[in-house]
Amino acid sequence: MKTSLKEWILAAEFAAIIAVLSQFTIPLGLIPLTGQTLAVGLTATLLGKRTGTYAILIYLLLGLVGLPVFAGMTSGFGVLFGTTGGYLIGFIFNGLVTGAILEKTAFTYSWAIIANTIGAMVTLFFGTVWLKISADLSWQSAFSSGFVFFILPGIIKAVAAGYLGIFIQKRIPSLRLRK
Structure with missing residues (x-):
């Protein structure tokens, strides 16, 4: 299936939105509380599995090439292989899972909240596994x-991303990429 110019433009715009919301950070030790996860859920809810995942991949690539788009205006491979790297990789799977659930069920408030909650848990899973490895923690400490x-x-x-995603989509129909 060929990706349209509209999809690429939306993916790029939402990569920028993820980058901006990533800067809303509350430092809490090894892992900060950020706006990234809200932005990733919102992206998957509005754009669906494929285009939403493209947006997340663009965001990650921007950070890997050195643009300070990750939380705390950071970038580079050091962040990806640092203690928060698993969460960044988890965003890809969050987008895939959230978008897939919505595409298989319905783009409704209830399903969007359910899909975003499951997607958030996927991100936490990847983040926890990588935190255990990168920080050399016990499973109990990492968990x-x-x-x-x-x-x-x-x-x-997840509730905010699901609700806002459907709310916005109902008011801006041009965001709908589904047939």
Whole structure:
């Protein structure tokens, strides 16, 4: 399936939105609380699986080539291989899962919130596994500091992303990429 110019433009615009929301950061030790996860969920909800994932990949590539788009105006491979790298990789799978659930079910408030909550848990899973490896933590420490601690903020952001995504999509029909 060929990607249209409209899809690429939307992906680029949403990569920029993710970059901007990533700068809303609350430092909390090894892993900060950021606006990235809200932006990733919103992107997948509005753009769907394919274009949403393209936006996330563009965002990650911008950071890897040195543009300061990651949380705290950081960039580079050091961030990807640092303690938060698993969350960044998890964003890709978050976009895929969230978008796939919505495309298989319906773009409604309920399904968007469910899909975003599952997608947020996918991000936390990848982040926790990488945190365990990169910080040489026990599974219990990695799970409590990288997953459990972020469940409530993750659910709050998932609900916000799901609600806002459907709200915006109903008001801006040109964002709809589905047939």
